[in-house]
Amino acid sequence: MTALLEGHNVVMSFGGLTAVHDVSFQVQPGEIFGLIGPNGAGKTTLFRCITGVYRATAGKILFKGHEITRLMPHDTCVLGVTNTHQIVKPFQDMTVLDNVRVGAFFGRGWARGEVKDATREAMRVLEFTRLAGKAHALARNLTLPDRKRLEVARALATRPELLLLDEVVAGLNPTETDMMVELIRQLRDSGITIFMVEHVMRAVLNVSDRIMVLSYGDKIAEGTPRQVASDPKVIEAYLGKGFANQPPRAGE
Ligand SMILES: Nc1ncnc2c1ncn2[C@@H]1O[C@H](COP(=O)(O)OP(=O)(O)OP(=O)(O)O)[C@@H](O)[C@H]1O
Ligand SMILES: [Mg+2]
Structure with a gap:
């Protein structure tokens, strides 16, 4: 199966600061792919490289097998890649x-x-x-x-065929969060592939099929919600030890 979206060794530098460092990933058609990590990890920057707001300093981004690394946002949008801010x-x-x-x-x-x-x-x-x-x-x-x-x-x-959601749950109360999670599921069921950045663990662990974790621009983990939530590197860099004592239950 061809991945809908692929990143190959994507790098984004701003002068001396490397916000995204050699990150590779694949998003499969029809999945909900989560992206988590601490503030400043490079999540929004990676989204901007995908949509064309930023041009990646190195590496390649492919949509349906075609390179989009150097396209502008209006071009990626017409191809079917759209983001929320x-x-x-x-x-x-x-x-x-x-x-x-x-x-x-x-x-x-x-x-x-x-x-x-x-x-x-x-x-x-x-x-x-x-x-x-x-x-x-x-x-x-x-x-x-x-x-x-x-x-x-x-x-x-x-x-869009691929929708990039950047913190659409942040700031919502628990009821509103549940409504947004339900909406995201309905979008996927309607045929849209979802790539979502989120800090609200209750939402992202609940709704994602797989999750990638960035920290200081580096990819430090990828796997099912259960795998990343119990990964010592992810707990150390982002989730904290309190989270490790209360891992999400199956189906949550
Ligand atoms: N246009 C820019 N010029 C210079 N530095 C930038 C620019 N955009 C982002 N950065 C820097 O890149 C790093 C990653 O920022 P980014 O916004 O991608 O983080 P993030 O993971 O989305 O964080 P948050 O969870 O707080 O939204 C930060 O150090 C940020 O200051
Ligand atoms: Mg961000």
Whole structure:
């Protein structure tokens, strides 16, 4: 099986600082692949190398077997790779619907689309993300959970095949977290492959099929949630000893 996304020895340096160091990975079609690690580990930087916001200093990134290392974000988006932002960035003075319509115009297959098609697609996405009732609200007036869902909705409207989620759970309460986890599962079940960065262990261990761990730019582990949660290197670098005493139960 060809991996949907592959990174081969990816390096990203900013002057003297190497934020991502020789990281290789594969994301298989249809999986939920988690990415965890301490603050400053290079998670967002790796996402930016994949989407083309940053051009990797060395190494290669392949999407469906084709190299995308040097593409720009609008090119990777048209191919089917879209991300959400850690700090959500809606167009504040536009309505929820218009924010999502922008995504519909820019994504896969919409180059010759009509406004009514973009509107229909945007409404479908708003139903899916349970924001349809707020379609005409201004983005600036949304609560944090709704803004997080809008960020997902804007990305979804581009019709991604691979969706990179950067901390979409952070800041949500437990009930809202469960709703977001359920939404992520539904996205995967609808055929979208998910690559997600998350600090909320309850969410990422629960929903991921496999997880990769970065620390100071280095890949230090990869495996099932159970494997990484009990890996001494991961406990030392990130999870802490308290976590090791209370590993997640099967199915959690
Ligand atoms: N544009 C940039 N210029 C210089 N340094 C940068 C730039 N972007 C990121 N860095 C640095 O790269 C390192 C990795 O940052 P990154 O944002 O990728 O971490 P992260 O794992 O996403 O952390 P967090 O969990 O806090 O979001 C940090 O030391 C950061 O300061
Ligand atoms: Mg980050």
